[in-house]
Amino acid sequence: MTNCETQLAELVAAVQTSARYRTIDRQLVERVGREALSRYPSLKAAIKATKSQLHQMIGAYAERTPPYDQWLAELQQAPDVASRKVICQRLLASHASTRERLAVLDRLYPACLGDQPPQRILDLGCGFNPLAVPWMNVPATTFYAAYDIDTALCSFVGAVLPLLGVQGSADVCDLVTGPPPVAADVALVLKVIPLLEQQRRGAGADLLRAIQAPRLVVSFPTRSLGGRNVGMLETYRRYMTTLAATEGWSPHEIVLPGELVFIIRR
Ligand SMILES: C[S@@+](CC[C@H](N)C(=O)[O-])C[C@H]1O[C@@H](n2cnc3c(N)ncnc32)[C@H](O)[C@@H]1O
Structure with a gap:
């Protein structure tokens, strides 16, 4: 050595x-x-x-290492998808980035996923977002491919997806080195781009260009973890406007409490 x-x-x-x-x-x-x-x-x-x-x-987004085994057992013991949805709601509330999205889940996903039910969804830097599958109204044939950098999170998500009424997988992928080499109908890239840009300047934009999907749903936080608004909405709107102009994209913008979402059709 x-x-x-x-x-x-x-x-x-x-x-x-x-x-x-x-x-x-x-x-x-x-x-x-x-x-x-x-x-x-x-x-x-x-x-x-x-x-x-x-x-x-990653650490700043979770208060502590989540009790994945306990969560999985709870979801496995629940009798049906409706009762699992109630459990998911509680689990989503335990993570900063999904907690603030809870109130708008019912209207967010229909807008994000489009008119045609997607056959294949990519969730990049997924965190706990796959627990929102019960709000997505997708058919049981949909394949949900989730990626993150935490191996324990990926094992948990991989075990949970079939319980939520979809097929799916969850794998480790460092998005700074590029997207996973798989195609999908829609890619969710929620609140990840700023973290990638922090890790390597340009990594967020490179990722968005390289994803193999005709529809991208890209979001940015507009409140810091402490809850303050420090001009983040304007900063990230400018980031997306500049990138979209270079790439010839026409993003549709949705402003949510604490989150700025862009839907890009390519
Ligand atoms: C703010 S959380 C967002 C989680 C989820 N997308 C959501 O909005 O609910 C950021 C996620 O990106 C993941 N992440 C950070 N750096 C990454 C990287 N280089 N490659 C893949 N995932 C990464 C973290 O582990 C974390 O789960």
């Missing part, structure tokens, strides 16, 4: 001692760790920087 590889292995081991980051895809921890090692003089500083970046990417 070279000195660099030894340092990277030590960094990954140190980061993974923390329960919150243990389930994050190892390749992603290595990517963030490698960048930190090239920027910071000491291993200690690079470990601290890696944890801080991972926290921004």
